[in-house]
Amino acid sequence: MPTTYQFFNIENLSISFGGLMAVDKVGFVVEQGSIFSIIGPNGAGKTTIFNCISGLYRPDSGKINFSGEDIIGLKPHTIARLGIARTFQNIELFSRMTTMENLMLGRHIHMKTGIWSGATFYRRGSRAAQDEIKHREHVEEIIDLLDLQAARNQFVGGLPYGTQKLIELGRALALEPKLLLLDEPSAGMNSEEKQDLIFWIKDIQDELGVTILLIEHDMKLIMDISDRILAINFGKPIMEGTPAEVQKHPEVLKAYLGED
Amino acid sequence: MDMKRDYYEDIQLLDSRILWFWFIMLVASLAIFPFLAPNYYIYMANYMAIHVIVTVGLNILVGYTGQISLGHAGFFAIGAYGTVLSMTALHLPFPIALLAGAFIAAFFGFILGLPALRLEGPYLAIATLGFGMAITQVIGRWQVFGGRMGIEAPDLSIGSYILESDRQLYFLIVTVAFLLTLAARNLMKTRVGRAFIAIRDSDIAAETMGVNLTFYKTLAFAVSAFYAGIAGGLMAFLLGFINPSSFNFILSIYFLAFVIVGGLGSIFGSIMGGVFMTWLMLTLDKVQELPYLGSILITFSERWMNLTGLPNIASIIFGLIVVLLVVFEPLGLYGFWIRTKIYWKTWPF
Amino acid sequence: MFLQLVISGISFGSLYALVALAMVIIYKTSEVPNFGQGEMSMLSTFVAYALLVTHSHSFIFSFIGALLFAAALGIFLEFVFLRRAKDPNILSLILITLGFQMMLYGLASWKWGADQRDLPFPVSDFDVINLGTAVISYLNIATILITLVLMFMLFLFFKYTKVGIAMKATQQNVMAARINGIRTNRILSLTWAMSSMIGAVAGILLAPIATLDPNLMLDPLLKGFAAAVLGGMTTLVGAALGGYMLGVIENLFGGYISLEFKSVVAFGIIVLVLCFKPSGLFAKHYVRKV
Numbered sequence: 065m066p067t068t069y070q071f072f073n074i075e076n077l078s079i080s081f082g083g084l085m086a087v088d089k090v091g092f093v094v095e096q097g098s099i100f101s102i103i104g105p106n107g108a109g110k111t112t113i114f115n116c117i118s119g120l121y122r123p124d125s126g127k128i129n130f131s132g133e134d135i136i137g138l139k140p141h142t143i144a145r146l147g148i149a150r151t152f153q154n155i156e157l158f159s160r161m162t163t164m165e166n167l168m169l170g171r172h173i174h175m176k177t178g179i180w181s182g183a184t185f186y187r188r189g190s191r192a193a194q195d196e197i198k199h200r201e202h203v204e205e206i207i208d209l210l211d212l213q214a215a216r217n218q219f220v221g222g223l224p225y226g227t228q229k230l231i232e233l234g235r236a237l238a239l240e241p242k243l244l245l246l247d248e249p250s251a252g253m254n255s256e257e258k259q260d261l262i263f264w265i266k267d268i269q270d271e272l273g274v275t276i277l278l279i280e281h282d283m284k285l286i287m288d289i290s291d292r293i294l295a296i297n298f299g300k301p302i303m304e305g306t307p308a309e310v311q312k313h314p315e316v317l318k319a320y321l322g323e324d
Numbered sequence: 325m326d327m328k329r330d331y332y333e334d335i336q337l338l339d340s341r342i343l344w345f346w347f348i349m350l351v352a353s354l355a356i357f358p359f360l361a362p363n364y365y366i367y368m369a370n371y372m373a374i375h376v377i378v379t380v381g382l383n384i385l386v387g388y389t390g391q392i393s394l395g396h397a398g399f400f401a402i403g404a405y406g407t408v409l410s411m412t413a414l415h416l417p418f419p420i421a422l423l424a425g426a427f428i429a430a431f432f433g434f435i436l437g438l439p440a441l442r443l444e445g446p447y448l449a450i451a452t453l454g455f456g457m458a459i460t461q462v463i464g465r466w467q468v469f470g471g472r473m474g475i476e477a478p479d480l481s482i483g484s485y486i487l488e489s490d491r492q493l494y495f496l497i498v499t500v501a502f503l504l505t506l507a508a509r510n511l512m513k514t515r516v517g518r519a520f521i522a523i524r525d526s527d528i529a530a531e532t533m534g535v536n537l538t539f540y541k542t543l544a545f546a547v548s549a550f551y552a553g554i555a556g557g558l559m560a561f562l563l564g565f566i567n568p569s570s571f572n573f574i575l576s577i578y579f580l581a582f583v584i585v586g587g588l589g590s591i592f593g594s595i596m597g598g599v600f601m602t603w604l605m606l607t608l609d610k611v612q613e614l615p616y617l618g619s620i621l622i623t624f625s626e627r628w629m630n631l632t633g634l635p636n637i638a639s640i641i642f643g644l645i646v647v648l649l650v651v652f653e654p655l656g657l658y659g660f661w662i663r664t665k666i667y668w669k670t671w672p673f
Numbered sequence: 674m675f676l677q678l679v680i681s682g683i684s685f686g687s688l689y690a691l692v693a694l695a696m697v698i699i700y701k702t703s704e705v706p707n708f709g710q711g712e713m714s715m716l717s718t719f720v721a722y723a724l725l726v727t728h729s730h731s732f733i734f735s736f737i738g739a740l741l742f743a744a745a746l747g748i749f750l751e752f753v754f755l756r757r758a759k760d761p762n763i764l765s766l767i768l769i770t771l772g773f774q775m776m777l778y779g780l781a782s783w784k785w786g787a788d789q790r791d792l793p794f795p796v797s798d799f800d801v802i803n804l805g806t807a808v809i810s811y812l813n814i815a816t817i818l819i820t821l822v823l824m825f826m827l828f829l830f831f832k833y834t835k836v837g838i839a840m841k842a843t844q845q846n847v848m849a850a851r852i853n854g855i856r857t858n859r860i861l862s863l864t865w866a867m868s869s870m871i872g873a874v875a876g877i878l879l880a881p882i883a884t885l886d887p888n889l890m891l892d893p894l895l896k897g898f899a900a901a902v903l904g905g906m907t908t909l910v911g912a913a914l915g916g917y918m919l920g921v922i923e924n925l926f927g928g929y930i931s932l933e934f935k936s937v938v939a940f941g942i943i944v945l946v947l948c949f950k951p952s953g954l955f956a957k958h959y960v961r962k963v
Contacts, residue, residue: 118532157526161525169535179547182511442951446767450898454899454939630785643771643775646775
């Protein structure tokens, strides 16, 4: 029993698929306002942990506590309402919507328009129209923050990969999450875009006060911004510590550079 | 990069004076039409308006939410029978009966939406198809519903007005179609519609962004069924008589064909699809009366096919249109419209 | 009475099983439930009729002629339309097959729609064998036997022939099959030909008990589809079992509970099964990866 109040922690999380342990007794604590990264080779079970947190998979055992509540067994949309948003490794945008509409969907849980008021609005003062206008202003701030003005009214399906990744980030931010899960946000970005990304993630942490859980392959990016790092391999935790500690750990080196 | 002057512009129906002008022209011509057109064309317009309602409703489900329904004739039937029986058996006034029929259809839509939560693609197709079949079977075998012989629609009155002729019906049907189309368009521009589209494009992302899949998928079915129910209720009075065989499996496919031809995920497309296909349907019904083509087809039929089977040519043409559109222009008529617009805008380059 | 119901249930179930097999073979390769299946069989049956009655050929000749026609029709539809789809998602593929359905239905109704016909069949539906409390007609026996033989041949085909194995490979992974030198496009054509022929057999076996008109296959198609869903769209054995189960259950329901709602029961079962086992009784459930 943790005696102090914890923002987010996982205890003994395990899940297997057809006998294969994808995640095996993983546990960690994330401090509020910090950036916590999970690293590991492909297939180590990183995304599976994310899928358990956002409720897409149901773990076999273990606990996931968020703001003092066990969120295992809750539906994904309920978990989103609690304030956990995420991005996906293989972009899951609404490809036949514009950037604006994608971000507006991020406001879904904060908006109130129901079926009746939505269908019957007829003027600026109508409830649905007011609701739209209010939340559009919020979305506009995110568009400005992430420099997405050029893409605002474009269908996202045809936009460059890096931009799509940013839109996903923006959509997650629109939800005003307390905890943000980023699944390989820099994949497919060039070094300039990566620089911007580091800057934004820092911004999100500092200015919006969002706690970030990050999966990344780019070591430089991870070492730059993480407060703590968990390394896993074959679903099992190898070690957890500060960037400096993790960098020196022999097991981590082995997992990444191969055995010599 | 374009700067937004006003957030309301994104959702308002008409954001320029020119559009207002055309909109008013449209309303005016719709209002004048029944006084100028011969009776047959008014009847046809009624038919079109009813089909537009179904098509818009079905498009909400298929085009916007990405679910398939091969059983919409079932909801159509529920609306028709619900409305008529509410009037004859429960003696409800017409407007309430129409809503009652539509809400019963919506309720069944909700029920059908429940298995749809766990079903995808072919499995959903068979479940909805089975539903549609079951509805007509049940109606055809239950004496309450008039059995195979069907039932007659009662006299139609709203308050003290009695609507008898096609022209009088026109004002009712077209008004309802007009309002429901606007409502659908509004709905798709705001929160609920966005949730539908999100489910279509990526249900996983939608639910991790807080969209309750259970609620919105069943809601999409219910809304779609509501539209079909209203259309069915109106159809009962346009035809004056309904029997189970008017709501068979083929009709469900026709409805789907309307949506495809108009364009998936486009309200304007649904209007075009409903209007064009209804025109085609009614015209092909009397294909032998067409100038030139009619006599050629008659000769051809007598020589190679069978004259009495000639009206079935409608089915061939519908099928061909659906296949060709899906293969070559998945956006349907709406796609053609967009391309023509772009062509003229950029003309002569 | 129970035995009698089961026997005729199995006989009908055989036809459902054939349609279900035809569906599943295509579903596994093209990943689309072929709603045109029924009309393809119906049209082939009419071809058999035309050869047999209108042009007075022998039964065997007409039967083979109909099968060849069915094969050609299957290849034609796949090659001319399905393969050309610009955006081959599940919805548009389903719609293309629905389009086939409409075209073929219209064509048959134009040519033969006017009146109902009988397809003379060399085996009689009226001569029966007594089995104590129940009887079984020669036609029923023929139906059951022909179905079993066909299934056995399919089994051998997929198990031992090179083409059959190539077809299985294509069903599992088109890319990998192509890399390994399988001409997947030919396999695709062949699949449609095979499926269409199986469907045609079902149509020709059904025609003597039903009346031959363009609506011949509407009900069997839906039941066959339902059977495939019941057993699982991805397993041949499951689909066949689903067909037999559906035939028997439906008949028992009709005999003991309500003849009126006999054909509704199929869909009731399907919806129930799908609620609890979304991939059918005999297929593994597939979880989408994110």
